[in-house]
Amino acid sequence: DIHGxxxxxxxxxxxxxxxxxxxxxxxxTTFGDVRAARSLVQSIQAINSRVVAVHGNCDPKAIEAFxxxxxxxxxxxxxxxxxxxxxxxxxxxxxxxxxxxxxGESGFExxxxxAMHENSDLARPLILVSHQPAHGTKLDRISQGRFSGSQxxxxxxxxxxxxxxxxxxxxxxxxxxxxxxxxLVNPGPFRQGxxxxxxxxxxxxxxxxxxxx
Numbered sequence: 105d106i107h108g109x110x111x112x113x114x115x116x117x118x119x120x121x122x123x124x125x126x127x128x129x130x131x132x133t134t135f136g137d138v139r140a141a142r143s144l145v146q147s148i149q150a151i152n153s154r155v156v157a158v159h160g161n162c163d164p165k166a167i168e169a170f171x172x173x174x175x176x177x178x179x180x181x182x183x184x185x186x187x188x189x190x191x192x193x194x195x196x197x198x199x200x201x202x203x204x205x206x207x208g209e210s211g212f213e214x215x216x217x218x219a220m221h222e223n224s225d226l227a228r229p230l231i232l233v234s235h236q237p238a239h240g241t242k243l244d245r246i247s248q249g250r251f252s253g254s255q256x257x258x259x260x261x262x263x264x265x266x267x268x269x270x271x272x273x274x275x276x277x278x279x280x281x282x283x284x285x286x287x288l289v290n291p292g293p294f295r296q297g298x299x300x301x302x303x304x305x306x307x308x309x310x311x312x313x314x315x316x317x
Contacts, residue, residue: 105129105272105273105275105292105294105295106131106132106133106144106295107131107132107133107134107162107293107294108132108134108144110147110148110294111295112296113148113151116299116314117151119299119301119314120148120151120152121152123154123301124185124186125155125156126148126152126156127156127190127233128145128148128155128156128157129157129158129160129233129234129235129270129271129291130157130159130161130162130194130195130196130235130272130273131161131162131235131272131273132144132145132159132160132163132167133162133164135162135164135203136164136167137164138166138167141170141171142170145176154185156177156178156183156185156190156192156233157178158171158179158193158194158233158234159171159195159205160195160235160272161195161196161205161206161236162205163205164204164205165205168194177192177194178190178194179193179194180193180215180218181219181222182223182224187228187229188228188229188230188267188304189228189229191216191220191230191231192219192232193215193216193235193236195207195211196236197209197236197254209254209255212236212254212256212257213256213259213260216256216257229266230265231266231268231269231270232257232260232261232264232266232286233269234270235271235272235273236253236273237253237272237273237277237290238257238261238269238271239251239253239255239257239258240253241253241258241283241288242277242280242281243274243290244271244274244277245276245277246276247276252274253274258283261283261286261288262283262284265284265285265286267304267309268287268302268304268309269286269287270289270291271288271289272290272291272293275292277290278290278291278292278298279313287309287311289311291313291314298313298314298316299314300313300314301314
């Protein structure tokens with residue numbers, strides 16, 4: 105979750121340069137416009153041009169459209185990067201006070217079904233990118249202690265068992281968890297210096313959670 109700030113970008117530059125692909129898991133802005141989103145994304149692309157993303161609930165619909173037009177979006181899509189099939193869904197479940205880009209469980213289900221319809225080779229290792237985390241893990245527990253994730257996203261993971269599922273949204277739930285053989289990662293908000301370096305090799309997933317002061 106960038107939330108409009110790249111103040112920690114210099115500290116992450118080496119990791120970005122070395123990455124095969126840079127994944128943005130939503131909330132590029134906080135109710136910002138396309139101009140702001142474009143500037144943020146281009147600043148990252150200037151370091152590493154290989155970027156894929158989903159929008160977050162704090163990204164208005166115009167930013168969702170911008171990501172699609174720039175062929176960066178994974179929302180309802182499948183993109184193959186280094187023999188891995190990336191699929192995704194943006195937005196979040198309804199939030200207290202309402203945010204610009206919210207979607208219900210049925211929406212998550214249909215959008216992920218659309219993404220899998222585009223996945224023409226199910227033998228490829230699958231990676232899920234969603235702004236909203238799956239329900240009932242370390243990654244969707246909010247400060248009050250209750251789970252706030254999506255049941256539809258959890259069912260998708262249980263059914264398809266991607267090797268990796270990256271999410272954001274719940275800032276206080278930085279961490280790593282598993283559903284079956286799927287490794288779940290919430291890197292935490294980049295605005296606060298959080299990001300993750302993930303290595304996939306021979307079906308194994310290694311995750312380093314990074315935090316810049």
